Amino acid sequence: MQQRQYRRMNSRLRRAPLTRLQWIAGYVALTLGTLILTYIFSDGLHSFRSKTHSLDHHDASLVLPKENVLGQTHGLNLKQELVSSHLRSTKLALHIEDSSLDLQAKLWEPPADKGFVPCVEPGPAHSGPKPAKGYLMVSTNGGLNQMRAGICDMVAIARLINATLVIPELDKGSFWQDASNFSDVFDVEYFIKALANDIPVIKALPPSMKSEPKVLKQFRSWSGVKYYEQEIGRLWLNYKVIKAAKTDLRLANNHLPAEIQKLRCRVHYDALRFAPHIEALGKVIVERLRSAGPYIALHLRYEKDMLAFSGCTYQLSTEEAQELTTIRENTPHWKVKKINGTEQRRNGFCPLTPTEVGVFLKSLGYPESTRIYVAAGEIYGGRERMSGLLSRFPNVMSKEYIATASELAPFFNHSSQMAALDYIVSVESNVFVSSYSGNMARAVEGHRRFLGHRKTISPDRKELVALFDMLDQGLLKEDQNLADVITTMHENRQGAPRKRKGPLKGTKGRDRLRSEEAFYTNPTPDCLCQQSDFPKHVNYEQNYSPQETEREGRQMESGVAVQRR
Numbered sequence: 001m002q003q004r005q006y007r008r009m010n011s012r013l014r015r016a017p018l019t020r021l022q023w024i025a026g027y028v029a030l031t032l033g034t035l036i037l038t039y040i041f042s043d044g045l046h047s048f049r050s051k052t053h054s055l056d057h058h059d060a061s062l063v064l065p066k067e068n069v070l071g072q073t074h075g076l077n078l079k080q081e082l083v084s085s086h087l088r089s090t091k092l093a094l095h096i097e098d099s100s101l102d103l104q105a106k107l108w109e110p111p112a113d114k115g116f117v118p119c120v121e122p123g124p125a126h127s128g129p130k131p132a133k134g135y136l137m138v139s140t141n142g143g144l145n146q147m148r149a150g151i152c153d154m155v156a157i158a159r160l161i162n163a164t165l166v167i168p169e170l171d172k173g174s175f176w177q178d179a180s181n182f183s184d185v186f187d188v189e190y191f192i193k194a195l196a197n198d199i200p201v202i203k204a205l206p207p208s209m210k211s212e213p214k215v216l217k218q219f220r221s222w223s224g225v226k227y228y229e230q231e232i233g234r235l236w237l238n239y240k241v242i243k244a245a246k247t248d249l250r251l252a253n254n255h256l257p258a259e260i261q262k263l264r265c266r267v268h269y270d271a272l273r274f275a276p277h278i279e280a281l282g283k284v285i286v287e288r289l290r291s292a293g294p295y296i297a298l299h300l301r302y303e304k305d306m307l308a309f310s311g312c313t314y315q316l317s318t319e320e321a322q323e324l325t326t327i328r329e330n331t332p333h334w335k336v337k338k339i340n341g342t343e344q345r346r347n348g349f350c351p352l353t354p355t356e357v358g359v360f361l362k363s364l365g366y367p368e369s370t371r372i373y374v375a376a377g378e379i380y381g382g383r384e385r386m387s388g389l390l391s392r393f394p395n396v397m398s399k400e401y402i403a404t405a406s407e408l409a410p411f412f413n414h415s416s417q418m419a420a421l422d423y424i425v426s427v428e429s430n431v432f433v434s435s436y437s438g439n440m441a442r443a444v445e446g447h448r449r450f451l452g453h454r455k456t457i458s459p460d461r462k463e464l465v466a467l468f469d470m471l472d473q474g475l476l477k478e479d480q481n482l483a484d485v486i487t488t489m490h491e492n493r494q495g496a497p498r499k500r501k502g503p504l505k506g507t508k509g510r511d512r513l514r515s516e517e518a519f520y521t522n523p524t525p526d527c528l529c530q531q532s533d534f535p536k537h538v539n540y541e542q543n544y545s546p547q548e549t550e551r552e553g554r555q556m557e558s559g560v561a562v563q564r565r
């Protein structure tokens with residue numbers, strides 16, 4: 001349906017290219033607009049503070065003047081805009097009011113939950129911790145969200161092998177260079193207490209164990225019960241302490257006992273909460289945002305490491321492209337070195353640029369006054385590269401802007417704690433949009449499903465860039481037609497209940513496991529169950545075409561090495 005519409009539009013537009021005059025007029029208007037916006041916002045823009053995790057210190061900025069933060073000047077413009085656009089086609093004032101309010105509400109309301117509610121309580125057969133055979137020590141790897149998923153999996157593994165879990169060590173050597181330890185990022189006391197009925201957890205290895213035989217083991221990725229109970233369980237014959245060398249993707253997504261899956265959710269969505277000082281500031285930021293009405297959290301993964309990793313150089317200068325290539329070549333654990341940025345983008349593997357996100361959100365119908373919280377570190381290319389988003393949505397803001405400098409000071413040198421703030425604000429937003437499906441986007445998406453299918457819009461990057469290229473070539477205009485196409489394209493990509501996607505047809509072995517949708521992206525049906533008074537036959541949201549599943553699968557394959565978030 002949407003394909004057809006898109007093709008129809010495509011051919012219509014080919015038949016009627018813009019005249020030269022329209023081109024010139026459009027260009028002049030755009031230039032003027034940009035100049036005016038630059039003038040208006042340049043004063044208020046001030047630099048992102050440089051962060052220890054960056055490779056060098058770009059003067060990025062998307063920080064806007066304080067007066068805008070609470071949106072008083074914008075709060076009611078929402079309605080006006082929609083009304084005026086409707087005036088063109090409708091005559092009855094009364095109807096205008098109604099339909100504009102409807103439209104407005106639709107922008108923010110979550111998809112129907114179809115009666116799916118969390119079901120993570122242990123079943124009647126659940127028993128408390130088994131007598132421990134030994135200790136499981138854990139060395140996590142990756143950025144915040146990769147580490148979080150890994151820790152949850154390690155809890156499940158400790159349960160499978162009857163181990164006492166020693167509080168994990170966080171990765172201090174990743175791209176993000178954060179020296180925080182577990183208790184700096186997570187609420188360690190709550191973690192221990194919340195898991196008391198599942199596994200024993202201790203803060204440090206008992207001194208008596210220091211001289212016992214230990215084994216360092218890199219668990220096989222995507223392993224199931226048999227591997228852990230037998231192959232790893234056998235190690236207890238010779239060792240008292242097993243140390244896991246890595247934590248990413250060590251546990252299978254599917255075909256695990258229901259009790260283990262529910263345990264994973266109890267850890268991810270309850271036991272592993274952030275440290276009190278992080279939760280507290282996160283809450284403050286959310287309250288400040290909410291006090292002015294609904295907001296979008298945008299995970300704008302347009303950061304240097306991601307661009308270097310993915311090889312996406314669209315609209316970058318030769319120098320920038322070279323800088324990114326150099327970073328990729330010098331990062332040993334990124335296996336793919338030669339990447340054609342054009343093909344990468346065409347296949348939908350590139351993060352959307354800030355401008356593309358601006359066109360996308362505008363086309364979905366979000367009015368100019370919409371407040372957008374950008375959950376990200378430094379945007380590559382800084383303020384200049386943000387202009388295409390800012391010109392469409394002036395109320396773009398970040399934590400640096402909503403929280404005071406003194407509130408943020410304890411977080412500044414800790415990228416994991418900064419990322420945790422973004423995570424909280426993203427989970428609590430009315431609408432979450434990600435420009436790239438990385439670790440953070442996936443974790444937030446799953447969490448929002450768990451908390452009641454909060455609206456989570458997943459851009460169809462491959463389809464979108466095809467449209468954006470036509471915009472660039474002047475074959476399309478940023479108008480109502482484009483808006484209709486983009487809106488239709490995303491009707492079923494809003495985070496409604498659906499089952500987790502299984503493996504890709506035709507894949508085998510490890511590729512098969514790799515192609516599955518990750519457990520924490522969508523814990524349905526393991527941790528979200530449909531109440532009995534709802535119709536049994538649910539039309540699960542058809543979120544992805546098979547081709548797209550394939551793309552995401554391949555992307556994940558190369559994405560394994562991407563750290564953080």
Ligand SMILES: *[C@@H]1O[C@H](CO)[C@@H](O)[C@H](O)[C@H]1NC(C)=O
Pocket residue numbers: 130131133160161162228229230233234
């Ligand atoms: C864990 O304990 C249970 C119950 O005591 C036992 O049946 C199982 O074999 C143990 N597994 C391992 C890997 O030790």
Ligand SMILES: *[C@@H]1O[C@H](CO)[C@@H](O)[C@H](O)[C@H]1NC(C)=O
Pocket residue numbers: 181182183184
């Ligand atoms: C973690 O870091 C904090 C502050 O830097 C320190 O007080 C604490 O002792 C550390 N804990 C461990 C287990 O290293």
Ligand SMILES: *[C@@H]1O[C@H](CO)[C@@H](O)[C@H](O)[C@H]1NC(C)=O
Pocket residue numbers: 340341342343
């Ligand atoms: C990258 O791919 C595009 C499209 O397939 C092609 O036109 C271009 O020549 C390629 N660039 C390089 C450097 O290979």
Ligand SMILES: *[C@@H]1O[C@H](CO)[C@@H](O)[C@H](O)[C@H]1NC(C)=O
Pocket residue numbers: 409410412413
């Ligand atoms: C962050 O670390 C740098 C260098 O290690 C230090 O100069 C700076 O004061 C620290 N900033 C904060 C807010 O702690």
